[in-house]
Amino acid sequence: MRTPDPGLRAPVDVTDGLVTLGPEAVRLRAALDRVFTGWAAAAGAAEVLYPPLIPVADLARFDYFTNFPHLVLAATAVNTDAIADLPTHPAEPATTLGGHQxxxxxxxxxxxxxYNAYLSLAGSRLGEPVRFTTIAQCFRRETHYEGLRRLHGFTMREIIAVGDAETVKDHLTTHKDLVLGFAAHLGLDLTTEVATDPFFDANGSRAVMQRLFPTKEEFVADGGLAIASVNYHRNFFGERAEITYAGEEAHTSCVAFGMERWLHVLAGRFHGDWQAAAEAVASFPLPGGTA
Structure with missing residues (x-):
């Protein structure tokens, strides 16, 4: 079924959590990404692209299947012993592949x-903090899908820091100010809310620390929609991926942007005028004094 997205007009089409972006939406997304990559460049973050899939064993090191089993989507091959049972044309819209296939x-x-960023540094002995940025197509199994607000597959830009605690926390402070300044420039009413992603064992000392010192803040717009977040993981990924900085377990942090959610709130803010939204984004001054 198609899910209407209030305030949006073509060129966005969403069917069962899968989105098609037309030229105007693509231009707006590109303008947004120029802002985010401009911030990354100013922070000295190298741009990296990682594989689109992650081995099960690698994610297991991060307790992923304990903390986020409800989100997991696996990728596998078709069982060639079951070729005779595979779907053929015409197939019903709800056709699936079963376990035996x-x-x-x-x-x-x-x-x-x-995740792939931290895995790429596994076993590293860092002598200085590192920063990098990446963009990836991400996937989550959700209980329901809703226009651009909640998608089966979506795009995430992240700016990541790895090093000592002070450096990676400063990374978040800097980008939190940038996000809020950008939102003010665009006329977006953002609030910040503490999130409770279960990165740590609920019965362990890290969970206690998480309650005392929040590790994630979300930037929320449009009635509770998180469009970006700042995340401090302490030494969790450094420990699990055996990344050290100056002889100690490295600390990590990241700033994340849900690209399609930004499209949603900007299309609403500019009443479906994609060109006006793109012009407003492009007029934002980037570090170094350029727009």
Missing amino acids: LARAGLVLPSAAC
Whole structure:
């Protein structure tokens, strides 16, 4: 079924959580990404692209299947022993592939852009903090899908810092100010809310620390829609991926942007005038004094 998205007009089409962006929406997304990559460049973040799939064993190091089993989407091959049972034309819209038609899954579709980044540094001994940025197509199994607000597959831009605690926390403070300034420029009414992603064992000391010192703040618009977040993981990924900085377990943080959610709130803010939204984004001065 098609899900209407209030305030949006073509060129966006969403069917069962899968989105098609037309030229105007693509131009607006590109303008947004120029802002975010401009911030990344100003922070000295190298741009990297990672594989679109992650091995199950790698995600298991981060307790992913304990903390986020409800989001998991696995990627696997068709069982060639069951070829005779595979769907043929014409197939009903709700046609699926059953367990007997599939091989065992060793790969997972990522639900966030940063997991591969930390895995790429596994075993590293860093002598200085590192920053990098990446963009990825991400996937989440949800209880329901709703226009651009909640998608099966979506795009996430992240700016990531790895190093000592002070550096990675400063990374978040800087970008929090940038996000709020950008929102003010666009006339978006954003609030910040503490989130409670279960990164840590609910019964462990890290969970206690999380309650005392929040690790994630979301930037919320349009009636509770999180369009960006700042995330401090302390030394969790440094410990699990065996990344050290100056002889100690590295700390990590990331700033994340849900690109399609930004499209949604901007299309609403500019009453469906995609060109006006793109012009407003393009007029935002980037670090160094350019727009």
